[in-house]
């Protein structure tokens with residue numbers, strides 16, 4: 041049944057996956073890298089090699105910092121399947137994938153899941169209107185297609201928000217305003233971790249530079265406490281309230297939202313790996329040891345998928361998992377593991393600070409209005425969820441059956457944490473006790489004919 | 501809310517009352533339907549489930565409500581159940597509870613047509629006329645998208661589908677309205693005969709009962725063992741997929757003769773497709789695993805029936821844990837000791853039977869003669885002792 045066997049299969053060709061592949065191939069391990077995009081780079085270095093020949097400067101140094109890694113990866117000799125999505129990993133480590141209309145099964149001795157992060161939803165009133173997009177989505181359009189929109193309003197919190205605004209103005213686009221929702225209390229709870237962050241002066245310095253250049257061109261409004269997006273069939277404007285209580289209206293056709301990123305756990309969850317609730321960062325992450333080894337001895341998780349640490353840390357965790365696998369293959373370790381561990385810690389040190397700083401306030405995590413949609417796929421509103429809670433749903437999976445929230449195409453990627461938190465509020469149980477949706481394959485879209493191709497050609 | 505320990509006390513205080521409440525183990529459709537019929541007849545009932553109402557097979561099955569293709573021994577029970585299905589809205593105070601359509605097993609080739617012919621003959625000999633051969637022209641007229649090469653099929657008018665979770669839940673809600681008490685999550689650990697009654701020990705306390713009904717599905721054999729009955733079931737995990745929404749094109753449930761498929765289109769346009777293939781069941785952990793090759797097999801069969809669905813996306817695949825007996829007929833009947841009644845091991849076709857099983861199990865609790873012959877389902881039929 042199985043078409044091909046590899047010593048190492050790496051899922052995702054972002055910094056973690058690319059770095060891991062460089063390490064395993066150098067040790068001579070038969071390696072496959074699978075990614076559903078057209079080229080390597082993941083979210084952060086998306087389209088880098090194509091952009092590099094054009095070198096649009098607006099993407100900035102932090103983007104081109106990925107050049108060496110991308111080139112090393114291209115030269116490392118790993119098998120690399122693009123446009124190829126993994127939709128299931130079985131307990132016998134069969135990897136089910138789909139590529140260009142066909143499904144296929146491969147097997148591997150070791151698997152590294154390096155599927156990165158997704159953006160946390162920001163379900164303010166009007167967030168599902170056409171014209172509203174996530175900041176990550178806006179940035180992708182800029183990197184991939186050199187597309188942008190003039191006069192957009194950026195709303196939210198976190199480094200990616202400012203980086204994208206900076207790239208926008210460098211690309212010559214006008215930005216109407218930045219509404220920073222980072223609350224005062226977030227600054228307070230983040231403060232004790234500030235010294236750790238100073239261990240990474242370059243990252244802080246970069247942030248300062250962006251901010252300076254942004255402020256020269258754009259209104260940056262801080263301490264924004266409430267946001268509502270208005271419009272009938274598409275965005276017409278938005279209103280916000282600051283800590284002074286003043287309510288201000290802005291006309292806008294494009295609103296870009298961002299509240300930080302969370303691990304993309306759909307594949308690791310569907311694989312049945314153990315996960316833990318990270319109360320400080322407010323997300324689920326797979327349980328791993330220091331090398332990224334999951335509750336399944338054969339499966340490692342590297343990069344943001346194991347806990348958000350950013351691009352540099354992702355590359356190091358990728359190397360770390362790869363080195364551990366190399367060691368388990370009985371090959372001499374390329375470099376002392378400890379060395380990696382130390383650098384790993386070093387890079388993660390700014391995270392406790394950022395986690396606290398950018399954990400969104402509750403009004404940006406859960407809709408404030410009854411009619412605001414929570415599950416986009418099935419158009420389930422906050423009132424619907426409350427209704428289901430009222431009729432006795434006590435967990436996310438039951439709530440699915442009651443309300444259909446999480447039953448759509450995205451399998452709860454967007455609504456999962458909102459629903460979980462609403463249940464926690466309603467029942468008084470902890471987020472960890474409530475648990476998460478049971479995630480089922482296929483974790484990537486697959487058509488009937490593609491699935492049937494494991495058996496043969498679709499009947500005419 | 502009263503805890504189970506409080507309840508034990510209140511039950512004891514009630515010793516003046518003529519009977520102790522009936523204890524039902526398992527809140528799937530069989531447990532819920534039994535609780536409903538017993539409550540309707542004025543019995544006091546406590547239902548225990550280690551998880552929650554409809555968490556297992558009864559909440560996640562394909563929802564096929566068919567008499568078509570049943571084992572001859574099972575047909576009388578299936579017909580009784582169907583009477584209830586045809587009045588399910590009034591029975592459970594719901595709307596659109598049952599989507600009455602028709603169910604057809606199509607013949608893909610001559611082998612399929614031959615099977616169909618002998619099946620219909622066999623049924624006629626036994627006096628059943630509900631399954632009928634349908635000619636290809638008529639079939640293609642009724643189901644325009646059907647692949648042209650299909651050469652007919654066996655059809656039952658009035659079969660259809662229902663949303664499994666909704667129906668199980670409705671039996672639960674009506675039972676509660678009629679006074680039944682449900683306690684979840686409460687796991688039964690042992691069932692012992694003490695003096696003149698049964699003592700049911702759970703993870704949160706003990707209960708007393710004169711009658712204990714075992715509706716524990718794939719876990720039924722474990723409960724049977726607690727009361728000294730050897731009733732083997734194997735746990736398996738039949739798999740299903742649900743697709744993206746499509747324009748409505750189908751108002752029938754489709755299977756194939758000599759193959760395994762069930763395909764229906766829900767009101768929202770999604771299709772639910774299944775068919776025999778099993779994933780891996782882990783009943784101790786409440787877990788199931790899907791097997792990609794198994795999924796592809798029945799999806800391919802769907803393609804043989806409706807090739808126009810080729811580019812339809814799958815939203816999700818899942819499996820449920822179900823108990824299978826050696827002859828694929830359920831266990832329904834009295835245990836070897838008085839006061840024990842079994843109803844489990846429905847072998848992946850027990851959803852339709854639910855209302856009929858509820859009625860029969862309620863009869864057995866109340867020492868009434870059921871309307872149908874349940875001897876083919878005898879709990880003792882595989883036991884080493886008999």
Ligand SMILES: Cc1cc2nc3c(=O)[nH]c(=O)nc-3n(C[C@H](O)[C@H](O)[C@H](O)COP(=O)(O)OP(=O)(O)OC[C@H]3O[C@@H](n4cnc5c(N)ncnc54)[C@H](O)[C@@H]3O)c2cc1C
Pocket residue numbers: 525526527528529530531548549550551552553554555556557558559560561562563564565566686687688689715716717718719720723737738739740762774819820821822843844845846847848849850851852853
């Ligand atoms: C994928 C799938 C598709 C199916 N499709 C169809 C179909 O189309 N048509 C059809 O007619 N049938 C179908 N079936 C079969 C049908 O779902 C089952 O036969 C039926 O639901 C069985 O009901 P039940 O109440 O016996 O079992 P369950 O629903 O499994 O209920 C048993 C309950 O007992 C509880 N329990 C177990 N042990 C204990 C304990 N020690 N203490 C307390 N509680 C306990 C469990 O938690 C569980 O909730 C399908 C089944 C599956 C899995």
